[in-house]
Amino acid sequence: xxxxxxxxxxxxxxxxxxxxxxxxxxxxxxxxxxxxxxxxxxxxxxxxxxxxxxxxxxxxxxxxxxxxxxxxxxxxxxxxxxxxxxxxxxxxxxxxxxxxxxxxxxxxxxxxxxxxxxxxxxxxxxxxxxxxxxxxxxxxxxxxxxxxxxxxxxxxxxxxxxxxxxxxxxxxxxxxxxxxxxxxxxxxxxxxxxxxxxxxxxxxxxxxxxxxxxxxxxxxxxxxxxxxxxxxxxxxxxxxxxxxxxxxxxxxxxxxxxxxxxxxxxxxxxxxxxxxxxxxxxxxxxxxxxxxxxxxxxxxxxxxxxxxxxxxxxxxxxxxxxxxxxxxxxxxxxxxxxxxxxxxxxxxxxxxxxxxxxxxxxxxxxxxxxxxxxxxxxxxxxxxxxxxxxxxxxxxxxxxxxxxxxxxxxxxxxxxxxxxxxxxxxxxxxxxxxxxxxxxxxxxxxxxxxxxxxxxxxxxxxxxxxxxxxxxxxxxxxxxxxxxxxxx
Numbered sequence: 083x084x085x086x087x088x089x090x091x092x093x094x095x096x097x098x099x100x101x102x103x104x105x106x107x108x109x110x111x112x113x114x115x116x117x118x119x120x121x122x123x124x125x126x127x128x129x130x131x132x133x134x135x136x137x138x139x140x141x142x143x144x145x146x147x148x149x150x151x152x153x154x155x156x157x158x159x160x161x162x163x164x165x166x167x168x169x170x171x172x173x174x175x176x177x178x179x180x181x182x183x184x185x186x187x188x189x190x191x192x193x194x195x196x197x198x199x200x201x202x203x204x205x206x207x208x209x210x211x212x213x214x215x216x217x218x219x220x221x222x223x224x225x226x227x228x229x230x231x232x233x234x235x236x237x238x239x240x241x242x243x244x245x246x247x248x249x250x251x252x253x254x255x256x257x258x259x260x261x262x263x264x265x266x267x268x269x270x271x272x273x274x275x276x277x278x279x280x281x282x283x284x285x286x287x288x289x290x291x292x293x294x295x296x297x298x299x300x301x302x303x304x305x306x307x308x309x310x311x312x313x314x315x316x317x318x319x320x321x322x323x324x325x326x327x328x329x330x331x332x333x334x335x336x337x338x339x340x341x342x343x344x345x346x347x348x349x350x351x352x353x354x355x356x357x358x359x360x361x362x363x364x365x366x367x368x369x370x371x372x373x374x375x376x377x378x379x380x381x382x383x384x385x386x387x388x389x390x391x392x393x394x395x396x397x398x399x400x401x402x403x404x405x406x407x408x409x410x411x412x413x414x415x416x417x418x419x420x421x422x423x424x425x426x427x428x429x430x431x432x433x434x435x436x437x438x439x440x441x442x443x444x445x446x447x448x449x450x451x452x453x454x455x456x457x458x459x460x461x462x463x464x465x466x467x468x469x470x471x472x473x474x475x476x477x478x479x480x481x482x483x484x485x486x487x488x489x490x491x492x493x494x495x496x497x498x499x500x501x502x503x504x505x506x507x508x509x510x511x512x513x514x515x516x517x518x519x520x521x522x523x524x525x526x527x528x529x530x531x532x533x534x535x536x537x538x539x540x541x542x543x544x545x546x547x548x549x550x551x552x553x554x555x556x557x558x559x560x561x562x563x564x565x566x567x568x569x570x
Contacts, residue, residue: 092277099273100266107265140244143170144228147242151232155240164188171244179243181205182234190245198225198245205231205239217248224248288316292323304331355396358389399534413458413545417569420455420495421446424486427463431470440474440482451490454569461542465550466499468535469562473501490568494548497564506554514552515540536562 147167150157157163158180168190171178177190179202186199193199197220207229218225228244291308298306308324365382405411428444435442446452466486473484479502487498506514515536536552539562543550547567554560 095277096274100269103269104266140174148230155232155234159187176244176246181241183238193245197223203229205241288320358393362386362389402538415456415458417454418457420452438474442484445487447489452495455495455566456569457546465539465542468539469499472535473503476503478504493568495566495568498561500561502559505556505558505560507556511552511554
């Protein structure tokens with residue numbers, strides 16, 4: 083899950099979860115209010131709605147008073163009747179007031195000194211027998227009351243009041259409003275805190291791992307693997323960081339390998355140049371000392387010339403390889419018809435090959451599928467010439483045979499140069515394309531090789547977008563196989 087989606091879901095949860103929890107808390111607090119009202123109204127609450135039951139009980143008392151006032155109004159002044167009515171009203175947290183003319187004949191003890199007694203409505207404020215709820219307000223104090231007007235038997239005006247002090251409503255309303263606000267605050271803090279913690283932890287933990295990995299890389303430790311624990315943007319960043327670490331490690335290892343190769347290259351150059359230089363020096367000293375007579379002088383000079391040519395060729399190949407390795411040798415690619423190109427090249431080389439007793443032939447398979455390749459003519463000629471020269475130098479048969487086999491495939495052209503020479507050992511075969519490598523441990527230059535021919539061939543073929551490899555069996559010969567992309 084991406085961080086964007088995770089944050090969106092977290093935002094929705096921060097809106098929805100508090101609302102649901104607040105509704106649940108409101109229900110719980112409402113149940114607490116119901117319980118408190120049960121303690122305010124000392125009656126047996128059998129209904130699920132206590133307010134409805136209180137109103138029903140209140141209506142029943144009002145109905146009793148209404149019945150007494152219509153049948154025996156004087157009974158409303160009877161202490162026994164009043165005591166019975168007071169018992170019922172006490173359960174409802176209400177008091178009774180009976181007024182005769184302007185005198186308060188009966189006042190419940192809970193209403194003594196109540197300011198509501200000073201502002202009771204006059205007789206006739208309601209129609210006779212009307213049952214209606216009303217409110218009284220005095221000094222910011224509210225009272226709920228019911229008024230019943232009637233006529234005593236002596237024709238005096240009578241009024242019965244059922245009065246309830248509503249202050250406890252305000253008290254409970256304030257208390258539970260504060261409880262709801264506190265619940266809302268705690269819900270918001272808890273919900274947002276937990277969601278923020280879990281979301282931030284899923285982001286901070288992988289970032290902390292990346293920080294530790296960066297510190298390890300900064301200290302030069304490139305072996306510390308950066309693990310990706312998620313599939314979000316942080317996971318993608320971790321994967322990219324791990325890829326960077328691997329590439330950096332490969333780069334460092336490659337740099338170290340280059341350094342080792344450079345040292346080896348200097349060592350090989352020193353060795354391969356020192357041999358002919360030492361030989362030349364010896365022959366020149368022989369001439370200067372007069373050791374070489376007239377019969378040997380020409381031989382000495384010819385040897386010096388041969389060694390000098392070999393050194394010159396080796397320096398040229400070293401220079402060429404260096405430019406190839408640095409990518410500073412320009413290539414001039416063009417579309418080349420491979421069959422005519424090889425026929426011309428082999429025809430040109432056959433004359434010199436015949437002088438050396440070497441047979442050089444071209445075999446073409448699936449000529450209709452060969453077509454053209456994108457190549458630098460001179461560089462490709464250098465590759466083939468290097469391979470042919472090696473086959474001639476290391477041939478050990480009475481007649482060396484070199485066969486160039488060309489085969490066209492679906493997307494590539496396969497060029498195989500096979501000889502019947504002494505072959506290459508399985509131990510040496512993987513290294514034949516390395517610079518300065520010779521299978522001969524003594525690095526004897528009698529054959530005139532520099533050890534760079536196949537290394538140069540490899541670099542040139544790579545520049546052509548192809549591959550080159552070797553197959554060989556000792557005593558049977560060697561096959562160099564070149565694969566080049568075919569133009570469609």
